[in-house]
Amino acid sequence: MTRFWWVRHGPTHLKTLAGWTDAPADLSDSAQIDWLKNRLPDGALFSSDLLRAVQTAEALGRGAPQQDPAFRETNFGAWEGLSHAEIAEKWLDLSHSVWTHPGHAAPPGGESWNTMAARVQSAITARKDIGGDVIIVAHHGPILAALQLASATPADRVLAFSINNLSLTRLDWLPEAQTWRIGCVNQHL
Numbered sequence: 496m497t498r499f500w501w502v503r504h505g506p507t508h509l510k511t512l513a514g515w516t517d518a519p520a521d522l523s524d525s526a527q528i529d530w531l532k533n534r535l536p537d538g539a540l541f542s543s544d545l546l547r548a549v550q551t552a553e554a555l556g557r558g559a560p561q562q563d564p565a566f567r568e569t570n571f572g573a574w575e576g577l578s579h580a581e582i583a584e585k586w587l588d589l590s591h592s593v594w595t596h597p598g599h600a601a602p603p604g605g606e607s608w609n610t611m612a613a614r615v616q617s618a619i620t621a622r623k624d625i626g627g628d629v630i631i632v633a634h635h636g637p638i639l640a641a642l643q644l645a646s647a648t649p650a651d652r653v654l655a656f657s658i659n660n661l662s663l664t665r666l667d668w669l670p671e672a673q674t675w676r677i678g679c680v681n682q683h684l
Contacts (some may be wrong), residue, residue, distance in 0.1 A: 496667055496669055500535055500663065502531060503635060503660050504543075504634060505554070509518070513568070513575065514658065519547060520547035520548075520551050532556055533606070538541060538630075540631055541563055543562070543566040543568070549600065552632040556579050566633040567634065568633075585602075595651065609650075611636055612640040615637040616643075619641055623670075629669065650677060
């Protein structure tokens with residue numbers, strides 16, 4: 496069995512979309528970080544290569560993570576740095592499609608849900624037979640893409656899940672049964 500322990504990075508406090516924007520994490524919530532440290536097992540440590548994920552992984556006290564750009568958030572292209580209101584003002588129909596019917600629609604110059612999910616799910620599949628515990632510090636979208644893979648849930652339904660900053664989601668790959676088991680979603684203090 497391989498247990499995937501997904502941690503969402505610390506908050507950035509940005510009020511705009513920050514998919515591939517390399518913003519630092521606020522790691523001042525020492526109680527939540529200590530909770531994560533005590534909850535997480537020893538295991539292989541991976542993170543997105545974006546600063547907020549790397550900083551969060553390092554704060555877990557298990558050394559430097561192996562950085563993998565496959566675990567990055569969705570690339571929002573022309574929407575990076577814009578608020579939802581600004582996006583809706585300029586791209587109302589497209590934004591509605593991207594958020595309510597995730598799939599092939601993508602922001603200009605950005606990724607669709609399907610493209611991001613395929614990238615993340617490919618990286619998971621490459622690691623699912625490692626065995627033991629795998630800790631991955633990533634972002635909202637990639638954690639939901641992992642949950643989508645484990646639950647075989649359509650994208651529009653998996654987007655209903657909350658994944659808070661500094662929360663824990665555990666997904667177990669059971670190789671003998673060739674299936675996934677969901678251990679927990681969005682756990683935090």
